[in-house]
Amino acid sequence: MQPKRLQTIVSRQKWVAIAVATIVLAGVLSVVSPVFLTLSNFQAILVQSSVTAIMAVGMTFIILTAGIDISVGAILFVTSALFAQLMLVTGNYALAFSVTLISATVLGLLNGLLVVRFAVSPLITTLATYSIYRGAAIHLTGAQNIPVPREMGFLGNGRLWGIPVPILVLIVIVIIGVYILNHTRLGVYARAIGNSDRSARETSLPVARITVLVYALSGFMAGVAGLILLARVGGLQSGIGIGIEFTVIAAVILGGTKLTGGSGTIVGSVIGAVFLVLIDNGLNLLNASPYIYDMVRGAVLMAAVAIDRYSAFRQSVVLEARREARIVD
Amino acid sequence: MPRILTLLKTYPALVIVVALAIGFSVLSPHFASSGNIEAMLGANAVVMIAAVGMTVVFLAGGIDLSISTVISASAVISGLAMAATGSVALGAAVAVAVGLGFGALNGVLIGFFQLTPFITTMATQLIARGVAFVMSAGIAVKGTPFWMLDFGFVQWFGIPAVTVISLMIVGLAGVAMTQTTWGRQVMLVGSNVDAARFSGIHVPWVTFSVYLFSGALGGIAGFISIANLGNAIPGVGDTLLLIIIGAVVLGGTGMAGGEGSIGRTVLGVAILAILTNGLNLIGIPFYDQLIIQGVLIFIGTWMATRFGNRRDA
Numbered sequence: 121m122q123p124k125r126l127q128t129i130v131s132r133q134k135w136v137a138i139a140v141a142t143i144v145l146a147g148v149l150s151v152v153s154p155v156f157l158t159l160s161n162f163q164a165i166l167v168q169s170s171v172t173a174i175m176a177v178g179m180t181f182i183i184l185t186a187g188i189d190i191s192v193g194a195i196l197f198v199t200s201a202l203f204a205q206l207m208l209v210t211g212n213y214a215l216a217f218s219v220t221l222i223s224a225t226v227l228g229l230l231n232g233l234l235v236v237r238f239a240v241s242p243l244i245t246t247l248a249t250y251s252i253y254r255g256a257a258i259h260l261t262g263a264q265n266i267p268v269p270r271e272m273g274f275l276g277n278g279r280l281w282g283i284p285v286p287i288l289v290l291i292v293i294v295i296i297g298v299y300i301l302n303h304t305r306l307g308v309y310a311r312a313i314g315n316s317d318r319s320a321r322e323t324s325l326p327v328a329r330i331t332v333l334v335y336a337l338s339g340f341m342a343g344v345a346g347l348i349l350l351a352r353v354g355g356l357q358s359g360i361g362i363g364i365e366f367t368v369i370a371a372v373i374l375g376g377t378k379l380t381g382g383s384g385t386i387v388g389s390v391i392g393a394v395f396l397v398l399i400d401n402g403l404n405l406l407n408a409s410p411y412i413y414d415m416v417r418g419a420v421l422m423a424a425v426a427i428d429r430y431s432a433f434r435q436s437v438v439l440e441a442r443r444e445a446r447i448v449d
Numbered sequence: 450m451p452r453i454l455t456l457l458k459t460y461p462a463l464v465i466v467v468a469l470a471i472g473f474s475v476l477s478p479h480f481a482s483s484g485n486i487e488a489m490l491g492a493n494a495v496v497m498i499a500a501v502g503m504t505v506v507f508l509a510g511g512i513d514l515s516i517s518t519v520i521s522a523s524a525v526i527s528g529l530a531m532a533a534t535g536s537v538a539l540g541a542a543v544a545v546a547v548g549l550g551f552g553a554l555n556g557v558l559i560g561f562f563q564l565t566p567f568i569t570t571m572a573t574q575l576i577a578r579g580v581a582f583v584m585s586a587g588i589a590v591k592g593t594p595f596w597m598l599d600f601g602f603v604q605w606f607g608i609p610a611v612t613v614i615s616l617m618i619v620g621l622a623g624v625a626m627t628q629t630t631w632g633r634q635v636m637l638v639g640s641n642v643d644a645a646r647f648s649g650i651h652v653p654w655v656t657f658s659v660y661l662f663s664g665a666l667g668g669i670a671g672f673i674s675i676a677n678l679g680n681a682i683p684g685v686g687d688t689l690l691l692i693i694i695g696a697v698v699l700g701g702t703g704m705a706g707g708e709g710s711i712g713r714t715v716l717g718v719a720i721l722a723i724l725t726n727g728l729n730l731i732g733i734p735f736y737d738q739l740i741i742q743g744v745l746i747f748i749g750t751w752m753a754t755r756f757g758n759r760r761d762a
Contacts, residue, residue, distance in 0.1 A: 188567075238751045241705075243512075244698050246748035247691055255739025263736070366571055379565050411587055415579025422572035425564050 134376025135388030137427075142395045145402065153405045163284050165397050167352075169355040170286035172364065173393035174345040176371040177297040178228075178338030180389045181307070183372055185334055186314045186381025191231060192342045192368060193361035194253035199224040200346035201257040204266040204356040219391060221343045228339015232332035250365075258358065267355035276351030286348050290390070293344065297386045300337070310334050314381025370421050371396055375408070376428075461701045462716040465745070469720060473727030480730055491601070491609035493722040495520065495677060496689060497715070498615050499668040499698045501622045502663030504714040507697055508626070509659040510639040510706025511559065511566040515551060516667045516693060520686035521581035523547035523671030525590055528681025532592030540597070544672035545665055551577055552664015553657075560656035574690075581683040590681040601676040611673050623711040629638035635659055639649065640707025684734045695746040696721050701753035713753075720749065 150157040182189050191237060199220045206216040227249070234245045278285045301307035309330045313320045320327050375392035377384025399420060403413055420425050457463060473480040499516050506513045523544040531540035555573055558564045603610040626632035637645040638655045646652055674685050700717025702709025724745060728738045 234747065238747075239751050239754050240747060243704065243746060244694070244750050247694060248743040248750075249745030251691060251695075251739045251746065253743075255736045255741075255743065257732075258736035259740070264526055366575070369571065379567060409583060411579060411582035413579070414575045415583065418572040418575030418577075418579065421575070422558070422569065425568050425572070426558070426562065429562060429564055 135385045135391060138375050138388055138391045138395055138424075142391055142398060145395065145398050149398065149402050149405065152402070155427055156401075156405070159381055161401075165394065165401060166290070167284050167286045168392045168400075169390075169397040170290045171345045171349045171352075172367050172371055172396065173290055173390045174293050174341050174348070175338075175364070175368045176375070176389040176393050177386050178341030178370050179372050180217075180297070180375075180377055180384055180386050181301065181310055181334045182242075182338050183369075183377050183379060184301075184314045184381055184384050185310050185331055186317070186379075187235065187331065187334070187339050188369070188379075189228075189231060189246045189322040189335060189363050190243065191250040191253055193364040194250045194257070195227045195339050195342040196226055196346035196349065196364065197361040198227065198253045198257035198260070199343045200350040200360060201261045201266075201300065201356055203347060203350060204268055205260055207268055207272075207433060217347070220347060221340060224346070225336050225340040225342020228342070229332060231339065232335030235335065236328040236331050261356060261358075263358050265355055265357050266352055271353045273354065274351070276348055276353070286352070289344065289348060294342065294386060294390055301386055306330060306337075307331055311382055314383075316382075334429040351375065364421070366391075367396060367417075370417065374424050451667070458756070460716055461756050462699055462711060462713060462720055462749060463698075465749055465752075466716055466719050466723065469727065473555050473723065473730065477727065477730040480727055485726065485730070487604075487609055487612075489722050489726045491677065492607070492726075493718055494611040494615040495670045495674045495716045496692055496696060498618050498666050498673060499689065500714050500718050501618055501695045501711055502666030502670075502701075503693050503697050504702050504709065504711055505622065505626065505635060506566075506659050506663045507702050507704055508639045508706060508709055509635045509656060510642070511656065511659065512570060512704065513555065513660060513663045514570040514690065515555060515577055516570075516663055516670075517669035517686035517688075517690035518574050518577040518581060519548055519664060520671040520674060520689065521683055522551065522577040522584075523668040524582045524674050524685055525585045525671075525682040525683050527668075528590035528675055529584060529592060531594050531597065531675075532590060535594050537594055537596050537600075540594075540607075540675075541672050542549065545668040547694045548664045548666065548668020548671065549661060550664070551667065552661040555664065556657035558662035559660060560653040563653075578687070585681065585683040587683060589683075593675060593680055597676055598679055601679065610720075611676055614673065615667075618669065619711060619715055626711055631658065634746045636707050638706070665737075692721055695742070699746055699749040699753070704752065716750075720745070733742040 146156075155161055175196070177191065179189060202223055203216050203220040206212070206219060210216070231242075231246055231249055234240070234249070235242050238245070240248075275285055275289075280288055301310070309320070309327075311327050312325060313327055313330060315326065346361070349360065353360070371392035372384070372389045373379060373392070374395055375385065375388030375390070377389060396417060399416055400413055403416060408416075451761060470481075479485050499520060502516055503513055523678035526547045527544035528541040530543040531537060549572055555566075555570055555751060558569045559566050600610060605613045626635065634645065634650050634655045634659075637648070638652055670683070671681075676679050678685065696717035697709075697714050698704065698717070698721050700709070700715070702713050702717075721742065725738060725741060728741065733741070742753070
């Protein structure tokens, strides 16, 4: 009876699977390396995963509505370019921060409006805006590297009450995300839209408004993540954010959110992001070539979807068997 | 008049191609020169071949995000094989084999194990990228045979040989999609899986074959990239994904499946090729090109879905 209950917990709460995998991987790494199981390494891992994790919180909402946002890396790039440029010209933190976060939200909002207003799929829409935002960012900076003031380092490498600031930001973002997802209409409706767009429309949920808000939320998260990344790196570089969208999507999927929408958790996505960093950490401990990282990430992602598929298949077989047993009775 | 209307409904992208071609001919005297057109054709052979593969996957209702880095992986491994043996024929065979390998991996997982195409090919994309960079240690593969270096400049029938190859692939794929049972099966699987199943089509096999096909074309595209660039570059495919997908949807092939054609993709590739070439000629920097390209991809796709026929006549 006990293992069966465990199985139901794992299959109901999808994030439990990735949590178990993360703990197992952490266990293996702590055996391999004595430095692994230290508080500072633990913090370093969380700090490293903070940028992806924050973006994954926003992406979770989008994928819950059965959408996708390829442009998040470009939003991150263009808004951090804006921030660096504003700091260079005005030196006014309040102005730079507010303009950055507002423009990030607006760019996400634009994604949402395009998705809702035109009959072009989210993938193509955000692929197009990816190109536009990235071009706009390089236009803005003239492909130059721009340093940010030294005090910015606080946001990336500083500590508050002994805890690294990126981790605090991540915790706040997660709390906000979980609250919105589970306790507001936005979250509940987003899940409903992903479950069945048609039923959502038929029960006259504000599908368009929710969709737009969800993309705006993801844009905002990309803006926050961009500020932290900028602070950690110390300045704007032209390669920032390239390919990060796929890491973010991978984290969300590893966390148990279904790409077809309707089911998923924020905690899962965040653990997914941590898991990806743990893999890098482990490969680093093994002195593996950095080029292998991509291969391992790909293989892990493939294994995760295969396992998920297999468990869904097993479940359907069990259900089928039960149904047949009932008919025989 | 109605005939033109039908043509435009079948090929909604034609308007943009003609408009861009006329516009750039006016803006730049060099645009319509034979030398420039040749350069444009040659430079886009890789994208054309890969876009044909992506089109077939789209028509079957799937997506292949891995095709861009499969180009890289097959280029690198083929380049290494050629550097080691000096045999161009072996290099070509290796490139196709690598493409087939990745295609088969995608095909088995998506066709037979029914994994989601998006995630599966995203994973293969990472794996192929890793293979390309690990095998080449992150730098261009040296030792490309001289024949291969020359091949990038060879002309057949007055047009670059690489273009002839890409057009042959376009022709063969077009015939395969419209004139063979396989092509019809792919279209039916893409437009209505249940109908396909009920009419006795073995859906897993068709799905498998589609990814195998796009993998093989990714391999050929990788081989051609060596002829174009002179070396096998591990990062060659990294920036191509947007252009390949953009070309296919701009042409008017939908992502939902069963809607579109190889001919449409040729026009889609032409749009992006003319755009890049023309904007370079009139001196627009690459970052502004990215903006224009993004706007055009969005508007073009919207127009194609809005005004195009749902199916080729």
